[in-house]
Amino acid sequence: MNGAHALLRTLVANGVDTCFTNPGTSEMHFVAALDDVPEMRAVLTLFEGVATGAADGYGRMAGRPAATLLHLGPGLGNGLANLHNARRARTPIVNIIGDHAVAHQPLDAPLQSDIESVARNVSQWIRSSNAPADVARDALDAIAAARAGGVATLILPADASWSEGAQTVPAGSIAVRTAPVPAEALDLAAKALQSGEPAALLLGGVLDEATLVAAARVAAATGAKVLCETFPARLERGAGLPAVERLGYLAEFAVAQMDGLRHLVLVGARAPVSFFAYPGKPSELVPDGCDVIDVGPGRIAALAKSVHADAEPARASAARPDRPTGALTAQSLAAAIGALLPEGAIVSDEANTAGLFVAGATAGAPPHDWLTLTGGAIGQGMPVATGAAVACPDRKVLSLEADGSAMYTLQSLWTQAREGLDVTTIIFNNRSYAILNLELSRVGARTDGHAAELFDLSRPPLDFVALARGMGVDAERAETADDVVRALERCLAEPGPHLIDAILPPGL
């Protein structure tokens, strides 16, 4: 058995049965081996940033890793921004990078580069599998490392892939290391929450119903506030689920949300800092005099138990906005989504500035999942929607995309068409990198000049209907709230990928 076969068989035997890829010559034996391992679904993307973002979306929804298959250092580079986002989401991914044959590497052929030093940035585990006899064991270690919560990068030289001498290892031999429960931190947290002083939980990562219910019970039992990260990897929300307040993106909002706190208990989140530094403003957002206690991810049930939190938590009521009519604005677009969001939908949210009102408008919609831009590197939403749709073929996926961000990884649409994925993309088209108009004044730079021309996407305007059709995706343009309602109803009723180019007031 050659290394490529051993790798594929090890992956599928251990629950990794989807691979997002754009392969090249050094990956040909992996590609050829797919014929003998039909359990592996290989999904072709037109750009590696789509592959890595799709693996992120898949991992967030499936709760287990997908693989990528990237071509050498440049393929990794193209996928790097979305691996950065995945690292921030702690999404399990087995990130496979083909390399030159071991003997070829010192020759500095044109595509040679230092893959490891680039991959280290985004990987919590990294290894080159240089001999076919090692491939299966290395793959198992990679899967275990990914399952522990993060990107595990396995570099596969072409000759390790094509050479005989590999074998599989028994399934079920994976030991996922989980850190021990930090008893002392749990005690400290429980005491802080029960102290009667102002306290809050800050949740991060995948926030499913069980986590939210446990957190809400802690709140009911102790009076603590429940917050979650600005950009959680996944948030279950909607009618019947406990609502959780997301920390604001703008530092001044986050500061207001934490004002007066004496205790902040982190559960899978990090102590909040501002996204960017601003002249003369603090970057650390935890209020003075507030202690921070980190109990680690996955500890909310233990925490609920230690504070005897067994009361029934408050849950969000069902409530939808009316279908909007009239002008298309950020508010009416949000209302249309709130009015129509189907039960069980998965929302990939990269609507950015123009999407400000969507969270509020959907808070009482039927239960759904919300996926966010975890690492701040734009171009993540459409790939994440693609991967989520592969992971959950029976659910509707709604991809909310800012126009500027959409143009980073628009090739996602082609993969959605090729795979027949049930994704409806709404472009929040304000012909602007609107967030930068805001940031220009926030950093104290002069705003009376021509700088904003570099944030202007109106010359020429982007026609997303043409762009989507060019990649085989059904698309229409919406210029009024009525247009959006009608288009969204149609798209949600017809399986397969669609795009709505929602024309908002400029520069919003």
Next chain:
Amino acid sequence: MNGAHALLRTLVANGVDTCFTNPGTSEMHFVAALDDVPEMRAVLTLFEGVATGAADGYGRMAGRPAATLLHLGPGLGNGLANLHNARRARTPIVNIIGDHAVAHQPLDAPLQSDIESVARNVSQWIRSSNAPADVARDALDAIAAARAGGVATLILPADASWSEGAQTVPAGSIAVRTAPVPAEALDLAAKALQSGEPAALLLGGVLDEATLVAAARVAAATGAKVLCETFPARLERGAGLPAVERLGYLAEFAVAQMDGLRHLVLVGARAPVSFFAYPGKPSELVPDGCDVIDVGPGRIAALAKSVHADAEPARASAARPDRPTGALTAQSLAAAIGALLPEGAIVSDEANTAGLFVAGATAGAPPHDWLTLTGGAIGQGMPVATGAAVACPDRKVLSLEADGSAMYTLQSLWTQAREGLDVTTIIFNNRSYAILNLELSRVGARTDGHAAELFDLSRPPLDFVALARGMGVDAERAETADDVVRALERCLAEPGPHLIDAILPPGL
């Protein structure tokens, strides 16, 4: 003066007056400072891979560096593949990456990453400019390093940009280090070429008329053969210029070209190795018994002098194919380009497999420049064409693009439209990653399976006319040779960007 102003003034005072960018919050002060330094032309791109590739194309044509301005580690990641290509081309680029403020970096904010370790891969020089007082001197050093031939990466923390205390340094204070002429290697090379034994020159880098004439004179004086790298950064060619034989991409062709050589003299090129390793085949292509003498880049005139090469060299005759008619094939498409290529055109060639016949069909066309895929990382051709058009506004640019490669950095079209660049793109649309069909058998993998489905771009077909129009670029589809001739004549006659979607037989 703040650091951003000092940086901009230092750049423009030293001949760096074009910046390809997609900025973010950490670059806002640089953007704001552009108002006070109108000599700097800032060119907005929709994706950093376009910015870095455009800087490459600009540098190859202008012979001096452009700047980039990228947003943190993810922006660098998005631009990494084309910086890899630029490194292989030894193109001068001042690669500026905005970073978080120095005090913000240890807080591990969402966009924090290790920029230096990623940049090291593609940079021959790298420095963080952490204090405003250092920015101008660091910028000068970066320009000097870039001019010596390569990517110089300057990391600019936001607070170095916004803080006062910077000053400019006098213009003209740049010392570009060039290596001393290696007298011994030159002597060895001259003796080898004059030995009467089979010998060849292998040229690399920017091959302008002076270089080619000197090399052809050496050939005439010594009987040596003149070869150039498979992918030179820039090659002047056409009627009236000395022709030079490019080393074949396929190793077996390159081996045949060097068969029997006893001496190989490298002038700005590296000893040839195969692009990829293949099972059981050698990666090093220099024949056994052939010595390799490296005289370094820029040494061809010295070499010509030392072998007393003053004969008039052979030059290519003027010859064009007839305008083709009938079916559109790789041959007839090449003939159309050969028949119509205007004098002084710049050709950015990423046509890959389907472009096989274009070099032959244009060998006797009026003089023109040829830019190639220097590092093998696809997605380079359209950005390079964009940057070349910015550098040379009075010349026609022809961008020859394979369909698969085009989809990597298609956002280039929008920048071409925004800037009104005179670029005509021809998509060699064979609905396939055709090179991989070839490579699958060359690596000895099974070819009787379904692997080729992963190289198939026909489901759904890409409509490049719709895609181009979606970004504001005039476009038409060509299905016959007559269509291509008519379309290309029209596009070359009308200034501004155009695209021709040339439909070739599938999988060619």
